[in-house]
Amino acid sequence: MLEQTVTIVSNERDTDQYFRLVVRAPQITPLIQPGQFAHVRILPLKDALLRRPFSIFQVAGDTFSILYKNVGKGTEVLSRMRAGEELSVIAPLGHGFTVPAAGGETPLLVAGGYGMAAMFLLAQRSPQTGIVFVGGRRRVDILCEKDFAAIGWEVRVATEDGSHGEKGLVTQPLLAELKRSAVGRKLFACGPTPMLEAVGKIAEDIAVACELSMDEHMCCGVGTCLTCVIKVKAGDGWEYQRTCTEGPVFDSRSIAWEVAK
Amino acid sequence: MNLSVKIGKLTMQNPVTVASGTFGYGAEYARLIDLNQLGAVTVKGIRLNPVPGNPTPRTAEVTSGMLNAIGLQGPGVDGFIKKYWPFLRELKVPTIINIWGTTVEEYAEVARRFDALGGVGALELNVSCPNIKEGGAQFGTDPKLLAQVVAACRAATTLPLITKMSPNVPSIAPLAKAAEDAGSDALAVTNSFPAMAIDIETRRPKLANLTGGLTGPAIKPIAIKLVWEAAKAVKIPIIGMGGIQNAADAIEFMMAGATAVAVGTANFYEPQTSLFIIAGIRDYMARKQIVDVREVTSSVRV
Numbered sequence A: 001m002l003e004q005t006v007t008i009v010s011n012e013r014d015t016d017q018y019f020r021l022v023v024r025a026p027q028i029t030p031l032i033q034p035g036q037f038a039h040v041r042i043l044p045l046k047d048a049l050l051r052r053p054f055s056i057f058q059v060a061g062d063t064f065s066i067l068y069k070n071v072g073k074g075t076e077v078l079s080r081m082r083a084g085e086e087l088s089v090i091a092p093l094g095h096g097f098t099v100p101a102a103g104g105e106t107p108l109l110v111a112g113g114y115g116m117a118a119m120f121l122l123a124q125r126s127p128q129t130g131i132v133f134v135g136g137r138r139r140v141d142i143l144c145e146k147d148f149a150a151i152g153w154e155v156r157v158a159t160e161d162g163s164h165g166e167k168g169l170v171t172q173p174l175l176a177e178l179k180r181s182a183v184g185r186k187l188f189a190c191g192p193t194p195m196l197e198a199v200g201k202i203a204e205d206i207a208v209a210c211e212l213s214m215d216e217h218m219c220c221g222v223g224t225c226l227t228c229v230i231k232v233k234a235g236d237g238w239e240y241q242r243t244c245t246e247g248p249v250f251d252s253r254s255i256a257w258e259v260a261k
Numbered sequence B: 001m002n003l004s005v006k007i008g009k010l011t012m013q014n015p016v017t018v019a020s021g022t023f024g025y026g027a028e029y030a031r032l033i034d035l036n037q038l039g040a041v042t043v044k045g046i047r048l049n050p051v052p053g054n055p056t057p058r059t060a061e062v063t064s065g066m067l068n069a070i071g072l073q074g075p076g077v078d079g080f081i082k083k084y085w086p087f088l089r090e091l092k093v094p095t096i097i098n099i100w101g102t103t104v105e106e107y108a109e110v111a112r113r114f115d116a117l118g119g120v121g122a123l124e125l126n127v128s129c130p131n132i133k134e135g136g137a138q139f140g141t142d143p144k145l146l147a148q149v150v151a152a153c154r155a156a157t158t159l160p161l162i163t164k165m166s167p168n169v170p171s172i173a174p175l176a177k178a179a180e181d182a183g184s185d186a187l188a189v190t191n192s193f194p195a196m197a198i199d200i201e202t203r204r205p206k207l208a209n210l211t212g213g214l215t216g217p218a219i220k221p222i223a224i225k226l227v228w229e230a231a232k233a234v235k236i237p238i239i240g241m242g243g244i245q246n247a248a249d250a251i252e253f254m255m256a257g258a259t260a261v262a263v264g265t266a267n268f269y270e271p272q273t274s275l276f277i278i279a280g281i282r283d284y285m286a287r288k289q290i291v292d293v294r295e296v297t298s299s300v301r302v
């Protein structure tokens, strides 16, 4: 974990309200593990104080990138920043995905919307290729198909409006695939919380291992403020654990969904 | 140039510490800043037993500040000693432990436990947390109850006692005086301000706790006034806090009457804020030819 002022190399629109931002950060890039995030201070954002967390999307040489959606104050200002401008980042943060061992499980990745961003490094660093299931509301919410195809991964798409791939939720093609065969496979998911809960439930029903990357509001990003906690099973009960430190990636069996409500 | 200050018998090498609850237990930030440069490390509030804290969402960003209702999640005295004390004990700078309870006896018991531990710099009595049902703020708003808590802790320990004041009172002077008379060595002014924010799309409060404490630059001018009023009421030193972002803010608090300052919310977006402030205070002193930082305290011209 380092705090650094980094320079933007590029910041370009991907589809619709999604952008790809590349920064040069030579000291940070060698430390990055799949599923970790960067806590970004958007320096021109003057009327808001806090950093914003983003999954680290890709690493190339001395640069890393994030793939973000313009959803509010901070990401709006971010989307107008240009190459050469500076950001402050604290990265890499959090406990990421377990990269499958060579000859180990076949990874099945499940992503919703910008959840795809958390998945790419895992796919790239996994010794065996697998399938990535990606869902979204509309065609424009389906990100990175080409990036995954370029590293030899099969991409299966589901959109709620049927404008691309199968019509419906991403859990449908996932479930169909697991019913064909679940042996020797492991799930990794990132996306909206209801999707993560559904994937966790499928994993439990089919008895397949599963890691989930959780999305919670964060202040400090480094474990001090206790904003980002989720309920995790402990003994006969549960305890709060920090999404920024013990997470964002948790074993799906450890999450106490029932008490979380 | 002298930057060191005294809070009771506690010596700080410079007047800058961090605010309880914004710096974890120190270790979390040790990879990002050199803790040994601080005047002291102040840790998150601790009561006798572990506390799960409030449901989420626990914080919300607001204009020039944030709301929090963490609910004093913590490991309890034993958990703290086992998990966090070994690291803190090795620091070259003192640790201020923020403590609370739901009864006068609990405050005293926690104070006794930390007295017995040895090596603690000071105890900060949190009688002003707005986010818990019992304990906390009730003790900080009634001079009689406050005096009982402070006196009970005073009897339980020889460690310096810092009473952390609630801003949510019609006048801070009688409470400040009550804490001083009951044996407090210093005051911390101020804790967060009770506040609320609503999501207009869902019509739900932004915090699961419905209300929380407002902190950050939004509260600074109110906190300055509270420090100024408290300083007029007591002789004991004051640690000023509330929205400090830079050296100018820190100096303003000192001029209003603070002997030392604490950096809170600013740690979340810039973990090095306290170090920048120490450097900035030095620059200011050099520029104004001030040789002792204690000259700045209460130097406002009225």
Ligand SMILES: Cc1cc2nc3c(=O)[nH]c(=O)nc-3n(C[C@H](O)[C@H](O)[C@H](O)COP(=O)(O)OP(=O)(O)OC[C@H]3O[C@@H](n4cnc5c(N)ncnc54)[C@H](O)[C@@H]3O)c2cc1C
Pocket (backbone or CB within 6 Å): A037, A050, A051, A052, A053, A054, A055, A056, A066, A067, A068, A069, A070, A071, A072, A073, A074, A075, A076, A114, A115, A117, A118, A214, A215, A216, A217, A218, A248, B061
């Ligand atoms: C571990 C992690 C990884 C993430 N990865 C990505 C990613 O790769 N791409 C991407 O587009 N987004 C990602 N997010 C979500 C991203 O942090 C929010 O979209 C962003 O903070 C919104 O900021 P804003 O100022 O535009 O929105 P505003 O709504 O104006 O923000 C107000 C406050 O709410 C917080 N907030 C709002 N939405 C979220 C959210 N969904 N999650 C956490 N905090 C939120 C903000 O940080 C800010 O403090 C991730 C979140 C987490 C926790």
Ligand SMILES: Cc1cc2nc3c(=O)[nH]c(=O)nc-3n(C[C@H](O)[C@H](O)[C@H](O)COP(=O)(O)O)c2cc1C
Pocket (backbone or CB within 6 Å): A225, B019, B020, B021, B022, B044, B045, B068, B070, B072, B098, B126, B129, B164, B190, B191, B192, B215, B216, B217, B219, B241, B242, B243, B244, B262, B263, B264, B265, B266
């Ligand atoms: C997330 C958070 C947690 C806090 N926890 C505590 C606490 O445990 N005990 C306490 O006395 N004050 C606590 N505070 C209050 C701060 O110590 C400080 O008094 C307040 O934040 C004002 O300073 P600031 O505006 O610089 O943040 C907390 C504040 C925040 C933002």
Ligand code: FES
Pocket (backbone or CB within 6 Å): A217, A218, A219, A220, A221, A222, A223, A224, A225, A226, A227, A228, A229, A242, A243, A244, A245
């Ligand atoms: S964001 Fe502060 S503890 Fe996780």
